[in-house]
Amino acid sequence: MNEIDALFEHNRRWAEATKQREPGFFTRLAQQQSPRYMWIGCADSRVPANQITGLDPGEVFVHRNVANVVVHSDLNALSTIQFAVEHLKVEHIMVVGHYGCAGVRAAMRGARIGLADNWLRHVQDVRLRHRKRLDHLDPAQQEDILCEMNVIEQVGNVALSTVMQDAWARGQKVSVHGWVYGLADGLLKDLQVTMSRPDEVVPVFAAALKRYPRGPDGAAHTVAGELGDE
Ligand SMILES: [Zn+2]
Numbered sequence: 001m002n003e004i005d006a007l008f009e010h011n012r013r014w015a016e017a018t019k020q021r022e023p024g025f026f027t028r029l030a031q032q033q034s035p036r037y038m039w040i041g042c043a044d045s046r047v048p049a050n051q052i053t054g055l056d057p058g059e060v061f062v063h064r065n066v067a068n069v070v071v072h073s074d075l076n077a078l079s080t081i082q083f084a085v086e087h088l089k090v091e092h093i094m095v096v097g098h099y100g101c102a103g104v105r106a107a108m109r110g111a112r113i114g115l116a117d118n119w120l121r122h123v124q125d126v127r128l129r130h131r132k133r134l135d136h137l138d139p140a141q142q143e144d145i146l147c148e149m150n151v152i153e154q155v156g157n158v159a160l161s162t163v164m165q166d167a168w169a170r171g172q173k174v175s176v177h178g179w180v181y182g183l184a185d186g187l188l189k190d191l192q193v194t195m196s197r198p199d200e201v202v203p204v205f206a207a208a209l210k211r212y213p214r215g216p217d218g219a220a221h222t223v224a225g226e227l228g229d230e
Contacts, residue, residue: 035061038084040077040158041096042068042103046183049096053188061088067103067150068095069122070157082163091174093158096188097151098181104147126153136215145212151178152193152208159195168198178208 001009018025037060039049049055049062063080070077084090097104106113107123123146127134130149134142155178158164167174178193193208195201 029058033058033061033088035059035084035088036091037061038063038081038088038090038093039096040064040068040070040081040093040154041181042066042098042101044098044101047096047098047181052181052186061090066116066119067101067107067123068097068154069119069150070095070154070161071122072157072161078161078163081158081161085163085167085172085174089172089174092177093174094177094179095151095154095158096179096181097147097154098183099144099147100183101147104150105143108143108146123150126150129153130209130212132214133209133212148180148191149212151180151191152205154178155191155193155195156201156205159198159201165198 015026035058037053037055039053039060039062041047041049041062041064043064043066049060049064050057053060061080061084063077065077070081072078081093084093103116103120104123105111106116107120108127110124113120126149127146133149134145137145155176158176164174164176173196175194175196178191179188180191181188191208193204195204
């Protein structure tokens, strides 16, 4: 059996076992999905939304890209978020980064890897904006903290999107959360940046940044030295 045949074989066994365990599972899901959660995560193969959270098919609506970035001009992410919020009526959107993210590492080191350089420019912008909270750390810590800060920034981007602003204006109950996943221990960590109303966005964001102290003054000025971080 070649490796592709093996996937089909595995699929047949999984479908059979699922039907045995829960008769009607597929016919029910074929009618409709009604997930309560939306997961915005990294494309990394080691961070599968359903397995990590123990959720079945039908329970989480997923959008993944390199380094879990949400950009206001990305129609793919925005239309996925809009569908989740307006049609599926998800109650929770979680932006989930992970430690050891190759995208974050490449952004951190300014490595050139191809087309993704342009995408990762957004993560480099996060690094620049918060460099006073990053530059004084050792490289391994910088990488971990940048993974967290990238999540916090993307939570802000989701919260400030027209989709979320409109949903909250209508009185819809939907929260945005920021988590980070540890490849080394399989555990999710809540970054405590949950936003459930428009007036929470700025204070929650500011409180989150305070958890990352700035280093001593005197750090070298960069080209973008005047961008500041608040
Ligand atoms: Zn990643």
